[in-house]
Amino acid sequence: MSPRSIAIFDFDGTLIQGDSLLPFLEFLVGRSRARLALLHAVRTAVTRFAAEPRRRGDVRTAVKAGLLQRTVAGVPAARLDEAAERLAGWVRWHPPMLDALKTHAGKGHRVVVATGALTAYMPRLLRGLPVDDLLATGLETLDGVLTGGMDTHGNCVREEKARRVTAYLAAHGPFAESWGYGNRPSDLPFLALMRHPTVVKTVKRGGQPAAETAASG
Template sequence: MQTTSSPPAGLEPQTGIAPPMPPSAATPEPLPGAMPESPVSGPAGVAFFDFDGTLIHGDSLPMFVGEVIGRRRAALALADAIRSALHRHVRGRGPGCDFPGSVKAIYLKRTLRGLPVADALAAAERMVPRVRWHQPMLDVLKEHRRQGRRVVIATGALDLYMPALLRGLEVDDLLATGMEVVDGRLTGRLSTANCVRLDKADRVTGWIAGHGPVAATWGYGNHPSDLPMLALMHKGEVVRIRRRSNRR
């Protein structure tokens, strides 16, 4: 029996962007002390983007699990994972480093354990047309590329499905949460740290150290989970996706 923790598929830069869903408003908000220029002004460097709630609407993980076991079962499993994590944390036995991490660990183990990798990759392909892209931030990403900057996606989403969702975007690298694979099947356990909050900041710090020197860094994420990453940037922007009201 052999265990591998490498992502199941590579990510190659390609051209074009998947068609976005109907537009919504976004308000990137500079962190305290950020410079007032446009978020895409300045010298060549690297732009780091969160994925869920920044480049797309909502959370991609329940969508993926829904493609694997069905949407209704996925919703029920998530509710049950939240209850289980709450009970375990009350007793000081949560499997994650914090409550959200425990929910994720329980959810993944109960829904993905034993799943063949081939089935996971097929579910990822089924996700592609369902993703609701956030056009304003896609435009920001494209502008960074136009100005010759590298683009890195740093996300807590799983490395199983992210390459399929990013296909067609000009992305240079992907920092995501890895799933453990044994004999071609998922064990339900993570093979990397959960790439959120402080762990995401550590992954980004390591990437910069390994790919430097870097002239300047830009970061885009949502509040509060991405604040540790954004604090590392020369320019960090908090993204809040707001739906437009249908009322006139």
């Protein structure tokens, strides 16, 4: 047993095939509305960043924020569980990474999933798996209704994910050994914190590429 060892996994494109956000929103508000909202969110974000070359921020996070605002604002939080249950039937796992997760757990390593996916559905998708903790993107609610915004922690991707992982390691460590699994380039900031980083070629729906070991640091 190695209780002072930790393995941290990305979710979308790493543990599962494809990305979970849009399918979840389709189950929540309908396919047409979700797809149209994505189109508008992309156009708006790209236009704003093109018009302001020095604009700070992450265009992908801007797209995500716009997508959420156009889909979940005004939706009762009570409806999230039903959509999460439907999403669970959509998920297709990436067998090599799922096996790696279970292997780490079997060795007594602490297992954490760190993802930009939503806390609205991640606990349902991870049910039954040996996962100790979840770092994910929360949705803001007011009086039981979604506002359309992310919570105060923001979007758990890239540098923000690395920041949360850093805080987690400090709070629960020290760890003698650490493994990280994620895809390039979005997970490189958090993988740089791991003693044993593994870059997984982004797994699209229906594909199962092999993993590759990242350069140290």
